[in-house]
Amino acid sequence: MITVGIDVGSITTKAVLLNGTTWQSLLLPTGCSPRDAGKSVFEQILDRASLSPADVDCVVGTGYGRISLPFIDKAITEITCHARGALHLVNGTDMVIDIGGQDSKVIMIDEQGRVINFAMNDKCAAGTGRFLQVMAAVLGADVSDLADLARGAEPVQISSMCTVFAESEVVSLLAQGVSKERIISGIHRSVAGRVASMAGRLGRGRRITFTGGVARNGGVREFLARELGQEVTVAPEPQMAGAIGAALLARDRCKH
């Protein structure tokens, strides 16, 4: 059986092709058209596997752009997909922390990877990948280098949760001569603190798995573990969790 999961996020679009027990993945920037990004990631992953759409038994779309995909069989929210994907990636997961481009969520799951409870950030960008991107731009750094730049530095206090206010706070810290390393470390702690308090409202997990693009940032992971007083496991290929979950849910659908 061949199924595909497409996760159209705010920054990147991911596809996972599941063929029996093996899977392959692909990631592209979403750009300005989620619909086109979803279409091209689907075409490209099929191309690589030398398959045509007719070979695929079921396609599930997820992520904020899921509604705009005309070729999918079903749209399922990223919350349900991440839950399923995270359990597949890290055995025994009962709490998923996902920090993506424009939202962050904490999901409690059962042994089958089904959602028991979840919390999601409100309207603003605090505690999301976008927050890190904006801060990286102010500091003239690439977002993927932030963790290396901050390594070991004592975090400075960033008190604004709001992305716009935090940006001016960072500018004034730079003007005061505070080192970039300490500021970045402070930014990591701020993101982690925000998400940890959301997790605290849901209760305690025995095994916490970290997914989404921000999970690639070791600094945020470290502060998350510190704030929660628990180990936080980064899922292998953390950005793929949603698409993997979607492909698995597509397989479940076919079996019915």
Added chain:
Amino acid sequence: MRPSMMKIFDNLRDQNILDLEHAKRDNKKVVGMYCAYSPQELALAAGAIPVSLCGTKNEPVAAAEKVLPRNLCPLIKSSFGFAITDTCPYFRFSDFLVADTTCDGKKKMFEILSSIKPMHVLHLPQGTDRPGALGWWLEEIRVLKDKLEENLGATIDEDGLRAAIKLTNRERQVMRKLHEMNRLDPAPLSGVDLLTATWLRSFSVDKAEGIELVEQLIEEIQEIAEKGLSPFRPGTPRILLTGCPVGSGSEKVLKLVEECGGSVVCLENCSGIKTQVYLIDEDESKDPLEAIAERYLQIPCSCMSPNPGRLELISKLIDEYRVDGVVDLTWQACHTYNVEAELVRQLIKDKFGLPYIQLETDYSTSDVEQLKTRVAAFIEMMDRS
């Protein structure tokens, strides 16, 4: 399948406004009421038409924010905005306003509003578990009676009150019966239609006519249900909506739940069944004002402390309507419902083990996409297909 009667309800708002205009021309008085605690029987007994002025639309919010703080509940801002912009026909038709000291935001807003039109604000007790609570409230109802008589130039007598009680009790019973049709699985009426059909009771000039319309609707629903028809497929998650009031214009969460694959089988809020479950005692040997006071004080609103009645009602409704999950709606900056949500969450989790979600939002459409993801994920938790 949607009952064909619903078309009549869809157009009832315009009809109600026309009827009201005619009634005003015939020198009928109109009493605008802001809250479910305001006893409409007193207005009816005074020969006036009670209408609800609780703001449920987003349009006047911007105007209200020129005077009121932005960080205030949209219901208060909408109610106030309608009044200062004179864009609500029901407000314009009102000769006298009746309000209640429910939450802090409302009671202070009423102080500003009272300069626009003559108004009386009923003082509610803080809770119902003190020996003096009912006596206090009865005294307040008596003061209201005097105020209405004085301002409307009418007399409110016992016969008038008893007739009004009989009429509003009939209305409550028929609304309850309509609601109870949705105990069937799958529900024969969508939550959005249930709201449309019950909402208009607060604006009709002739209550008896309104009751008859709802009776006809119930008959049609019974026929539909007998054929096993429903707008929902079997297995659709059955949702209880509780929390802040929802009305025409502020049904965004209700709509979202149904768009995302749920069926809102029961509305617990004060625009729904909360205000219909308790009838007024019709015992002829009882002072009607006392019977009215008793009944209205039973309404389990979060402005009461403590408010065990709401948790009891929710528990009952979960069983009666075979509910799969509970959506608790909180309007932004509504502190009483927002804080009470924790007690509701505990009840739903500990006693029923059902999925529960609290959604905090306002009347605007700015957060619809984010809400949609949350609501859809919540429905997916219960999906039995």
